Amino acid sequence: MAMTLKAARVNAGLKQLEAAQALGISKNTLASYENYRTIPDIEKSQRIAELYGVTVNDIIFFKQ
Numbered sequence: 001m002a003m004t005l006k007a008a009r010v011n012a013g014l015k016q017l018e019a020a021q022a023l024g025i026s027k028n029t030l031a032s033y034e035n036y037r038t039i040p041d042i043e044k045s046q047r048i049a050e051l052y053g054v055t056v057n058d059i060i061f062f063k064q
Helices: 005-011 016-023 027-034 042-052
Strands: none
Touching: 005 027, 005 042, 016 027, 016 042
């Protein structure tokens, strides 16, 4: 099931700051990913998916 990055984070029960800290990035960087201003590289995408308990294919990294 495809979902936005923000939805995946919320479903994982994480606040933006908590997720950013767990990923070793700034809250602003995570916000940029969630707002489609930038796209994480594949390594970061995999780490995000693992943290959120989903697959990379489940996450929508672009505006539809």
